[in-house]
Amino acid sequence: MTNNDILRRLRYTFDFSDDQMIALFALGDHAVTRAQVSDWLKKEEDPAHKVMEDRTLAMFLNGFIADKRGKRTGPGPQPESRLNNNIILRKLKIALEMRDEDIVDIMQLVGLQFSKHEINAFFRKFTQNQYRVCQDQFLRNFLKGLQIQYRVD
Numbered sequence: 822m823t824n825n826d827i828l829r830r831l832r833y834t835f836d837f838s839d840d841q842m843i844a845l846f847a848l849g850d851h852a853v854t855r856a857q858v859s860d861w862l863k864k865e866e867d868p869a870h871k872v873m874e875d876r877t878l879a880m881f882l883n884g885f886i887a888d889k890r891g892k893r894t895g896p897g898p899q900p901e902s903r904l905n906n907n908i909i910l911r912k913l914k915i916a917l918e919m920r921d922e923d924i925v926d927i928m929q930l931v932g933l934q935f936s937k938h939e940i941n942a943f944f945r946k947f948t949q950n951q952y953r954v955c956q957d958q959f960l961r962n963f964l965k966g967l968q969i970q971y972r973v974d
Contacts, residue, residue, distance in 0.1 A: 822906070822957045822960055822961055823865075823872075823873075824872075824873040824874070824875060824877070824878040824904070825861050825862070825865070825870070825872065825873045827878065827909060827960075827964070828861055828862065828873060828878065828881065829862055830964045830968070831885070831964070832862065833968065833972070834964070834967050834968040834971050834972050835971060835972075836972070836973070839855050839858055839859070842858045842881075843855065843858060844884075844888075845881055845884040845885055845888055846858075846880060846881055846884055847884065848883070848884035848885075848887040848888055848892060849879075849880035849881055849882070849883035849884030849885075849887065849897070849900065850880060850883070850884075850897050850900075851877065851880035851881070851884070851900075857871070861873045861877075875901065875902060875903050875904040876900050876901070876902050878904060878909075879900035879901045879902075879904055879908075879912075880900045882909065882912040882913070882916070883897060883898050883900055883912070885912070885913075885916045886898075886912060886915050886916040888916075889916045889917065889918070890915070890916065890918065905954075905955070906954070906955035906956065906957065906959070906960045907943050907944070907947075907954065907955045909955075909960065910943055910944075910955050910959075910960060910963065911943075911944055913963075913967070914944070917967075921937040921940045921941050922937060924940045924963070925937060925940060927963060927966035927967060927970060928962060928963065928966055929966075930966040930969045930970060931962045931965050931966045931969070933962055939953070943955045943959075
C-alpha cells in the first residue's frame with residue numbers, strides 16, 4: 822500500500838475535513854498547506870498527484886495519536902524516516918487505544934480470523950523469532966475493518 826492510499830483511507834474512515842487534516846499534521850509538528858493535502862489525496866492517475874514521503878505520513882500519524890490521546894508535554898515523538906506496515910499498524914493501534922483483541926474483532930468484521938498471538942507477532946521487535954511482517958493485504962483489510970467500525974454514513 823502507498824502512503825497516499827493509507828492517508829486517503831484514514832480521511833474517509835474518520836471523515837476528516839481539509840482543516841482537520843491540516844490540524845492533525847500540525848499536531849505532528851509539520852505545517853502543511855491545503856494544496857499539499859489535496860495533492861496527496863489525489864489518485865495516482867491525476868497529474869497533480871504528489872507522492873507522500875514516509876516521514877510525512879509518520880508526522881500525520883503522530884498527530885493522529887496526539888489528537889486521539891492528547892498531546893504529551895515536552896517534545897513530541899520523532900517521526901520515523903522509514904515506515905513499514907508494522908509501524909503504521911502500531912501507530913493506529915496506539916491512536917485508537919486498541920488491544921490485540923480489538924484488532925481481532927476488527928478483522929472479523931471483514932471476515933478474517935486471527936488469534937491474539939498472530940496479532941501480537943506484528944508488534945514484536947523484528948529480532949525476535951515470533952516477529953511477523955505485516956503484509957499489505959493485512960493492513961488493507963484492517964483499514965477496511967476500521968471503516969466498517971468507525972465510518973458513519
